[in-house]
Amino acid sequence: MHFTLFQKIGLSILIFAWLIFGSMMLSDILIKVDNSNIDALRLVSLPPSDDVSVEQEAEPEAAAQSAGLDVLMASTDAAAGKSVFKNCKACHSIDKGGKNKIGPNLWNIVGKAQASTDGFKYSDALSSRGGTWSFEELNGFLTKPSEYISGTKMKYKGIKKDGARAALLMYLRAQSDNPLALP
Ligand code: HEC
Numbered sequence: 572m573h574f575t576l577f578q579k580i581g582l583s584i585l586i587f588a589w590l591i592f593g594s595m596m597l598s599d600i601l602i603k604v605d606n607s608n609i610d611a612l613r614l615v616s617l618p619p620s621d622d623v624s625v626e627q628e629a630e631p632e633a634a635a636q637s638a639g640l641d642v643l644m645a646s647t648d649a650a651a652g653k654s655v656f657k658n659c660k661a662c663h664s665i666d667k668g669g670k671n672k673i674g675p676n677l678w679n680i681v682g683k684a685q686a687s688t689d690g691f692k693y694s695d696a697l698s699s700r701g702g703t704w705s706f707e708e709l710n711g712f713l714t715k716p717s718e719y720i721s722g723t724k725m726k727y728k729g730i731k732k733d734g735a736r737a738a739l740l741m742y743l744r745a746q747s748d749n750p751l752a753l754p
Contacts, residue, residue: 641754643737652742681744682751696722706754
């Protein structure tokens with residue numbers, strides 16, 4: 572096939588125009604798809620409530636709560652808690668069958684009924700509480716004993732640092748034949 576010069580010029584203009592037009596169409600399609608994606612995302616992330624500002628304020632608090640005891644405990648271990656237990660040794664033994672000292676023996680304390688160690692005379696405050704030493708109860712009590720159970724005989728100021736308490740809980744949990752499942 573032979574083209575004249577004019578035909579060649581005409582043809583290249585056509586191809587050029589087709590390319591421009593084609594790419595415009597293509598980008599148009601892409602942008603449309605993009606927009607619809609963004610709209611879909613907006614729909615999903617919009618809170619169901621009418622009052623958006625209230626919903627948004629509540630979010631950081633929820634996030635802080637979810638970085639709670641379970642997360643702290645998962646990021647530490649019993650070995651780290653062993654050194655925190657030095658704070659307790661003056662009053663508590665923790666070996667299996669260990670003697671009660673100023674405080675009761677703490678073997679298998681996690682998951683155990685409160686004030687239930689044989690041969691220890693508990694305060695009324697603790698013995699009338701009637702709960703179980705869950706991780707949450709221990710965490711609350713060990714933060715500040717006198718405040719968590721007012722009237723307790725345990726004269727100990729408590730452990731302020733969340734991370735140190737979490738490590739201690741890992742250690743207490745491990746001192747058992749059958750450690751309670753992690754929270
Ligand atoms: C100054 C002594 C003393 C220290 C230090 C101390 N405790 Fe106690 N603890 C006690 C006494 C006394 C009780 C009994 C409390 C009561 O009857 O109200 C007790 C009770 C407890 C109980 C409840 C036991 C049960 O059978 O219900 C736990 C758990 C406990 N202590 C953990 C700890 C841990 C962990 C530490 C270290 C961070 C610690 N204690 C430090 C004296 C102490």
